Amino acid sequence: MSTQTLTIGKALNLGLRRVMEDDAKVMLMGEDIGRLGGVFRITDGLQKDFGEDRVVDTPLAEAGILGTAVGLAMRGYRPVCEIQFDGFVFPAYNQIVTQVAKIHARSRGKLAMPIVIRIPFGGGIGAVEHHSESPEAYFGHTPGLKVVAVSNPVDAYWGIQQAIAHPDPIVFLEPKRRYWDKAEVDTAATPDPLFASRVVRGGDDVTVLAYGPMVKTVLQAAEAAAEEGRSLEVVDLRTLSPLDLDPVVESVRRTGRCVMVHEAPVTLGLGAEIAARITEECFHSLEAPVLRVGGYDTPYPPSKLEEEYLPDLDRVLDAVDRSLEY
Amino acid sequence: MSVSSATEVVDPVPGAGAPHLPRQPDLVQLLTPEGERVEHPDYAIDLDDQQLRELYRDLVLVRRWDVEATALQRQGELGIWASLLGQEAAQVGAGRALQPGDTAFPTYREHGVAWTRGVDPLHVISLFRGVDNGGWDPVATGFNLYTVVIGAQCLHATGYAMGVQRDGSETAVLAFLGDGATSQGEVNEAMIWAASFSAPVVFFCQNNQYAISVPLERQSRVPLYQRAAGFGFPGVRVDGNDVLAVLAVTRAALVAARDGQGPTFIEAFTYRMGAHTTSDDPTRYRLASELEEWKLRDPIARVKAYLSRSGTADQDFFDAVEAEADELAVRIRRGTTEMPDPPGTAMFDQVYAEQTPHLAAQQAQFEAYQASFGEASE
Ligand SMILES: Cc1ncc(C[n+]2csc(CCOP(=O)(O)OP(=O)(O)O)c2C)c(N)n1
Numbered sequence A: 001m002s003t004q005t006l007t008i009g010k011a012l013n014l015g016l017r018r019v020m021e022d023d024a025k026v027m028l029m030g031e032d033i034g035r036l037g038g039v040f041r042i043t044d045g046l047q048k049d050f051g052e053d054r055v056v057d058t059p060l061a062e063a064g065i066l067g068t069a070v071g072l073a074m075r076g077y078r079p080v081c082e083i084q085f086d087g088f089v090f091p092a093y094n095q096i097v098t099q100v101a102k103i104h105a106r107s108r109g110k111l112a113m114p115i116v117i118r119i120p121f122g123g124g125i126g127a128v129e130h131h132s133e134s135p136e137a138y139f140g141h142t143p144g145l146k147v148v149a150v151s152n153p154v155d156a157y158w159g160i161q162q163a164i165a166h167p168d169p170i171v172f173l174e175p176k177r178r179y180w181d182k183a184e185v186d187t188a189a190t191p192d193p194l195f196a197s198r199v200v201r202g203g204d205d206v207t208v209l210a211y212g213p214m215v216k217t218v219l220q221a222a223e224a225a226a227e228e229g230r231s232l233e234v235v236d237l238r239t240l241s242p243l244d245l246d247p248v249v250e251s252v253r254r255t256g257r258c259v260m261v262h263e264a265p266v267t268l269g270l271g272a273e274i275a276a277r278i279t280e281e282c283f284h285s286l287e288a289p290v291l292r293v294g295g296y297d298t299p300y301p302p303s304k305l306e307e308e309y310l311p312d313l314d315r316v317l318d319a320v321d322r323s324l325e326y
Numbered sequence B: 001m002s003v004s005s006a007t008e009v010v011d012p013v014p015g016a017g018a019p020h021l022p023r024q025p026d027l028v029q030l031l032t033p034e035g036e037r038v039e040h041p042d043y044a045i046d047l048d049d050q051q052l053r054e055l056y057r058d059l060v061l062v063r064r065w066d067v068e069a070t071a072l073q074r075q076g077e078l079g080i081w082a083s084l085l086g087q088e089a090a091q092v093g094a095g096r097a098l099q100p101g102d103t104a105f106p107t108y109r110e111h112g113v114a115w116t117r118g119v120d121p122l123h124v125i126s127l128f129r130g131v132d133n134g135g136w137d138p139v140a141t142g143f144n145l146y147t148v149v150i151g152a153q154c155l156h157a158t159g160y161a162m163g164v165q166r167d168g169s170e171t172a173v174l175a176f177l178g179d180g181a182t183s184q185g186e187v188n189e190a191m192i193w194a195a196s197f198s199a200p201v202v203f204f205c206q207n208n209q210y211a212i213s214v215p216l217e218r219q220s221r222v223p224l225y226q227r228a229a230g231f232g233f234p235g236v237r238v239d240g241n242d243v244l245a246v247l248a249v250t251r252a253a254l255v256a257a258r259d260g261q262g263p264t265f266i267e268a269f270t271y272r273m274g275a276h277t278t279s280d281d282p283t284r285y286r287l288a289s290e291l292e293e294w295k296l297r298d299p300i301a302r303v304k305a306y307l308s309r310s311g312t313a314d315q316d317f318f319d320a321v322e323a324e325a326d327e328l329a330v331r332i333r334r335g336t337t338e339m340p341d342p343p344g345t346a347m348f349d350q351v352y353a354e355q356t357p358h359l360a361a362q363q364a365q366f367e368a369y370q371a372s373f374g375e376a377s378e
């Protein structure tokens, strides 16, 4: 039987295991990923089976993780770096932005950087500061990097394998609060391409876009909207850089309305880029401005306030209502 | 992975048995695990009976606070708790070495230092409950806010010390860090800056043997205190479970800093007796026997043994401290369960010193949106 019920976390674990079996050059690096199996257990059991040379518990230094990954990549390895939490990627930011992202161009293609940077991202787990951030815009803004975000076990299972096999550096965002969400995964299926968005629910009234943890929220909103006779089309963007907007443009030309949802603060977030692109591509079809639902322009708040900070079903529906009012 | 000969296996603390630990050639100790007072050629301490009893009281109260907080987390009252269990002496000793005008830069585990600075435990609890990012006043207490990003505070402490230096002030700065943190680039930069400018900062590293699951061996091939030599300032290793030795060593380093002699690196050799945080499961990466060995070096038991044996304290005193600890636990429990949630608008407060029109407008929208639910339900 090639179909099994997997959580996102377990799907990632299995996906990693599969690439490690297939490609001896794949190495995992990160803090506490070996013996402990990672704080979210995504790499559970992998050090035991693949050894300490391939699953490396690193010193506590993110710049070191990414900087040495660059050298390992130059030497023909495929490093998969785990950043323990979104808020701790910044010590590595210099290496990611000035080196990982630019080496292919700098070397005129003589050096490839097939590095995957896995980051559990987003809020909703009741954590202290720096454990709930959505840093995707920083990376999406950086030429030379690709950025993907998974929202479900199927994409987690295939996406991590596709990302590792890909020749360019990829920031691979994992929705940490959804790690325990389950779905059926057919491990013999042919996966969708990595850099493609996907319509996950058809509808006619408003196109709602999301990625990562917000896909579930938006699907729930679409369910609730349907009960009130409103038909939302939901698109899981899946790839944030490059964007795959063809399905989105097709959808918005039909509905005339678009709402973009992400956890990250709205200002200069991915929604800003989406709004600009939709306006360019769908100007004559739009019945309403592209509306954005996101985190407020404040630091991610202490956990007692995160429910108020994070977009939820009501805020999505509120934006849908506002869009329909135009 | 092979280790250098510097990590030859020898019992560091006579009688306590810890064959997995590296040899500890230089470990300042003034009170043995058995509670014997011993002398050290470089570090003396002269405390009166009252002061000794107060240190014991600090240790007991800090541990009780910690145990209570762990229990509160288990009962769902806190999101998470980072226990200091086992590190009480390191923290109380370091904290009590500070003068009132000095400033400390903690990590997220320095509850014992917070205590010595007069920070209300509930202000620390509120951070772990998710109410705020620490409710205390860092300026008034001389105790900075907790810093969760590993190592970042070491640079802040160094810069602060450079300011102290420029002010011609006779105060010192104490930067806290863990063994894992020593691998961070920023921590190494801090030590370079401190050395370069001879800043009055003391780096106080609690080597509790682990960075979550990763043992010290992954961060360093040499004992941590020896790193200081490479930066050009003294490094000293102290028995972190010996409050007297920690106090003496930290005092001396702070005096040197105030005196214009620049930084010192202190490695307080200790053990994290609990999990990394309440989210962690240490059985996945270390043996229970290790903890048993370290229990023999408990930082509180040895002080109690010394106080009773030397006649410095009697049973009435110990009972009184116990009663005070019980009261503290009750106060912490009640204060936690009764702690109000912050208003939603709190997240918009103080983002900037000068509020932006954009954020003010966003806050107004937020308030209107929240209010709309009230209307709908009426
Ligand atoms: C920059 C950064 N990376 C990772 C983390 C996650 N993290 C929190 S505590 C910790 C281990 C810290 O070990 P150590 O410095 O020895 O301090 P201890 O917790 O033992 O007191 C890690 C990796 C973090 N907080 N900051």
Ligand SMILES: [Mg+2]
Pocket (backbone or CB within 6 Å): B178, B179, B180, B206, B207, B208, B209, B210, B211, B212
């Ligand atoms: Mg440690």
